Structures are given as C-alpha cells and as structure tokens.
Amino acid sequence: MRRFTLLLALLTSPAFAQTAGEDASRAAEALEAASVLLDSADDASDRVSALTDTIRAYEDGLAAMRDGLRGAAIRETELTRKLAAQDQEISQLLGVLTSMGGRASPGAMVHPKGPLGTARSGMLVAAVAPGLAQQAADLRADLEEVSALRDVQQNAAQRLSEGLRGVQQARTDLSQAIADRTDLPQRFTEDPVRTALLISATETLEGFASGLTQIGEDDSTAAASSIEGLRGKVPLPVRGVVLREAGDPDAAGVARPGIVLATRPGALVTTPTAATIRYNGPLLDYGLVTILEPSPDVLFVFAGMDTVYGEIGEVLPAGSPVGLMPVPTNPSLQSEGGGAGRSETLYIEVREGDAPNDPLVWFATDKG
Template sequence: MTRQGKASVFSIRRGDAGRPGRRAALFALALAIGLPAGAQDAPSPAASMAGQEQGPPDPAADLTLRRNSTRSELDALSRTITLSQERADALTATIAEIDKSNEALRVAIVDSARKRQELEQQIVDGEKKLSDLRTKEDTVRRSLRSRRGVLAEVLAALQRMGRNPPPAILVTPEDALASVRSAILLGAVVPGLRKETENLVADLKALADIRAGIDKQREDLTAAMTANVEEERRMAMLVAEKEKLRQTSAGELAAEQRKAQELAAQATNLQGLIGSLESQIASVRDAAEAARAQEEERRRMSEAEREAARELARSAVPDKNRIAPAYVFSELRNKLAYPAAGSLLRKFGDADGTGHSLQGIMLETNPGALVTAPSDGWIVYAGNFRSYGQMIILNPGDGYHVVLSGMEKVSVQPGQFVVAGEPLATMGAKRVASAAALALETDRPTLYIEFRKDGKPVDSRPWWTAAEVGKARNDT
C-alpha cells in the first residue's frame, strides 16, 4: 500500500482547515494508530481500481497474506541470529569430552535431534501465534479507523481546554489511551460521545495489549531460533564424529550409491524400486534378510512371548546398542512421533489432484527442518526418485516400509541401521515437486510420508500419537 493510500483514511475535511485543534488531533491520531499523516486526501487511482476489482475481503486470502508476511518477518529475523565464538568454542569443548563409541554417539545424536525438533515445533507454534496476533492487530486498527472522528473530537476537546493536553506527538496506543482517559476524567467528553469514547478506550487498550504480546512473542521466537542454531551446530559435530567410525570404505559406498541410482532410474514405481534394491544392493539385501530373520523368529514365538514383546513396546527402554528394531512395527500404534516438526496439511485418502486418493500424509514444515526416523529400521534407499525428489525408504520390519520424500538433503546410506529419532535428512527452503499433484495453498517445505505393508499403501494415522494427529494447520 502506498503512503498516499494509507493516509486516505485520515483525510482532513476542507472545513477543518481553520480548526487547528481538530487538525492537530487528527495528526496525532494518525501517529497513534501507526499510519503516516499529512499525505494526500484521496486514494490513488490504482488503489481505487484494485478495491473495485477485488470486491469484499477474502478471509482465506487475508490469512495467507498474513502468514506470508509473518514468515518474511521471521526469515529476516533468522538472518540476524548467529552463534557467538564463545558458544562455538564451548560446544567444541563439550564434544571433545564425550565418549566416542558408536553407541554413545548415537544416543547423543538422537538426544540432540529430539531437542532440535522440540525447538522447531516451538518456532512453528510461535509463528502461528505471531500471525494470529498480527491479524488481531489489523482488526483493532480497522476498528479504530472507523472511530477516528471520535478520537479526534476528544483530543481536540482536551486541547481547547488547555488543561492536561495530550502529548505533542502521540506515537503509541498508550499515549492515545492516556489522553482519552484524561478527557473522560476532566469531563471533556460530551454525553453524546461518552459511549463511543468508552468503546475507543477498549480498542486502544486492546491494541496496546496486542502489541505487548507481539513483542513478547518475538522475544520467545528469537530465543528459540538462537537455541536451535546452537543445537544444529552441536548435532553436526556429533554426526561428524560418528562418520569417522563408519567401517564401510568410501569406494564400496560410492559403488552402492551409483548402483542404487541406476536402479532408481529404471524403476517405474516404488514397489519395483524396493524389490530391485533388496535383490541387487548387497547392504540392502543383508538388511532385508535381517528383517526377514527377525520376522521369522517372532512368528515362532508363543502368544505369551508375543504379549511380553508388546509389553516391552509399551513400557521398556530399548537397548541402546541394538542393531535391529527393538519392537514389532505393528505394535507401535499410537506410539510414533512425526518425522519433522510441522502441521498436518493433507491426510491419507484426500484427493491427490490426479483423480485419485492420496496414499500418504503431507506435513508442512519450516525451511531447514530436521527429518528423523519415526522408528527403528534399515535404510533401503536414500536419493532422488522420479517426481518424489529426495526420498528415503525405511524398512522397520514386520513387512512394512516407510517412505519419506520432499527433503532437500539426505544424510544416510542404503543398508544403514537407524534408531527412532535418529537424523535422516533436512528440508529445503521451499516445497519441491512430489508424487502428488496437489494444488497446495503453500510453497513452504512439504514432507510426504507413506506407510506400506507387503507392498501396498496403508493409512499411517493409527501409528501416530494423538498429539501428532492434532497438529493440523489452523486454516485447513
């Protein structure tokens, strides 16, 4: 909006030119509500034409604009946050002191990832709160503009009385609120304006409270972002230490990655890709055989032993040195956390934009969000696949596969065993092409999650905790 368009709501009538009290009051009002004063009276032709073309306000469009504005505000804020040299040195010293065994590093990495995702969820929630506060602020400002004449009359009355006049320049809602209250106490408000003046006081107080809330929310977000930057650095150091322990030679790893990419280029669907990987990539084949052996062992268990395993899944802490999934995947219903902090954007069964139903769920995340393993399992594939973008396929055993896609950077390799909560990838800055041709109302990063049982997609909702299922976007 132009300066000219902004000021038009405070246009001064020609008859007021000789009334300095009212003119000064209008000027003060413009400053109090945060708009420039002294601009031209009429809105620009472009603004008028836009108003005619747009018609009534669109709440959904307004919400999208507000969310985008808040995101831009936080993006600018995040660019100002850096890790001090003192904190970086302290982190380096801390990493130097920890146990460098594979098991200890894995525990430390999972703990760091958990802290990061908690902070990222705080940022997601804080962004929503800030956006809501900005929307409320806009609503109150519109209400104040509708009563600008009342405030101008009250301030002009104080100036005419010459007793306890309003500040020379009102720069905050608090200034205007103090002046209006003074006018009421001094009897400067005529009876006919008293009710309107009381409403004015309520709006000014609400605006002051909202602005205080915005300031507090920005402080909280800054603290969470700063802590997240530090935790991100800590986790990167831990992962680097763990990489030093990897036994697979660089040559073997590169050869398997090339072969996996060749198979991905030849595959026409996910099931075909999984089958070819498990038959032709040695590390993936070994992982699949380990999963099948574990499943066969569980099939031989008695019902009492199966119940003991279910009880273990409900209550026990798994062995940190494990090299196979601690629990039967089908027994983990209502136990899993989302792989990334964010909000549920689309669910299983929703229209996918191609005339079919979505075979997974979609989470909207913040840029750079960490993606972790939702459960223990072996990495079957990690890399690009068709329209999925960067994709990870996890084999948690029990005949299941978990597909994650939409990430920008993956940090695991085929055949690797990971535990629940272990870092797998990070999201990019914007949404990438996915298997679903959805007309989404966001260009924010979007994580696609699909569960498969014996090669067929299944609804993943029964596996997520109730808290996760409730994380839907507030405008969906």
C-alpha cells in the same frame, strides 16, 4: 550456549507470555534442558541425540513465537480498525473534553433561560461527564494496547531472527555430528552396484520397494522387531499437518497412496520407531527419499527432503534424525520465521509386503 539463552529470554519474557502462554513456557523448558544435554554430550552419538532434542526445542519455541506474533498482529489490526471506525466519534469526544477541561468563564455559566436553565444544564453535564470519562479511558486503553503490541512485535522479531540463526547453526552441528558417528549397528552393507541397477530398472516406487527388499537380505545379521502393536500410535516423523490424504489427487491430478504433510522450512525429520535404513538418496520424481524398515515386510517411505542422513544398512534408534526439509535459498523472517503458513511438504508412504497401506492407519495424527 548464548544462542539458546537468547531464545529462552524471549520465550519467558512477560510481553511474549501474554501472547504465547503455556506453550511458550514449555518450549522454553525443553530448550533449556536440551542445551544442558548438548553441553554435557561427549561422543558423537550423544551429540546427535542432544542436537536432535535442541532442534526440536527450537522448532517448538519458534512456533510459539510465530503464534504470538500472529496474535499480536491480528489484535493490532482489530484495534486499528476499531479506532478508524470511531474516528468521528473520537473527534467529537475530544472536542467536548477539551471544552470541559478549561476553567469556565463567568459568561459561560449564564444560560439564556436564566438560573433554572443554568441549573438544568449543569445537571445534564454532571450526568454525561462520567460516560465521557469512561469513553476517554477506553480510548486511552486501546491506544496504549496498540503501542504495546507494536513494541512486542518489534522486540519479538529481533529475538526471532536470533533464534533462527541459532537453529540454523544447530542443524549444521547436527550434520557434522552424524558424520562423526561410528557406533551404530549395521544390519547389512550396501551394494551400490545392485542399488544403481535397481534404480535404472524400475519406473515406479512400488517396483523399487519390491526389489529393494531383496538387496542385502542375505547379509542380515539381526531381524527387525515387529511394530504391529503400534498401528495408529506411530508418531509423525516431522512437525506438520496433513495436507492430502492417501488417494487424494494433487494439483496435476496425480493420486498416490501416501499422505502429504505441510511442514516448516528446514524442519527436522526423524525416524518414528527403531528402523533400518534400506535406502536414502534421489529416486524417480520423488526428490530425496529415505526408506526405512521398522519391521519385517514393512517399509516407511519419506520423500521431499533437502538433506538425508545416515548410511544404508544402519539400524537407527527411534527419534534419530534422517533428514531436513528444504529451506529457501535466501531464508528470511517471512519465509521461515514470520510467515503464517507452512511452505514445504513431506510425502509419506507405508508399504506392507508388496502393497501400500494408508499411512493414517499407522500414524497418530489429528489429520490437520
């Protein structure tokens, strides 16, 4: 519970609220609710659901913190450059203020042109003084803001590190809870021999998916419901932005019928609808792959994960975890917490019958 409290403290702190705003507050509320669920979870399925919510809340909270840190760093850079550009003007201003700050000697009050010149110069100083004072106040405010921004970044970086440790522990707990889970419905039992033969006999994802639909079909005890009405409304399985659309060539010039999402390291991947696990494991050059059947003749293919969850044949409720994205070997604040960009990619393909569909026809996304 302490790891949740540490992140919650940062998200609701006044300094952070200035940079992350309402998103941070909502993330804090979600994290608190998830931690309560986790504390009250009794059986393995409850813990899987609670840990899934907790990890999602951590992801939202950490994203809000990263946004706040980036905003603070950008503002500090702007102010530093502004102050550097005004260096000469500031030096002159400080010199004038210093000369005005002391008590004037009798000789300083005597103008070369006599009493009239003295009066006129006094009037000029009186007119200029408010402007000088305003410049001095603006300068003081800028310097104080730079100092405050540096304090915010130092404190947030420490809390961010604690938050990262918390989410890593939650991921470990989730893996154990999934291993302990025994009450999921089972549509069919995997035939590992037939699966291995299919893998060895196919050279493409299309061929594998086509043969996969035949495995376990005779053992099916429950038909999957249709998701036809969800076209364009299916949530993405992971937090991320679209990096490449269907048919866009990658760096090697290879065009595939799926989309590529840029995600955070270690991001949680979930099934967007209720679905049967048709396959999970290594496949061809796709890395670790999970293939879900949310509806008859429809397959969701997710590739590029570092860890996959569940057993082939299990029927998962919507929102169930199916895997985690990779994390660098030596994760640091820069790689997972403080970096400006997303560093991992998830490949998503949708197949209906024997043909690929554009995933953006199915999934609700702003397309990056």
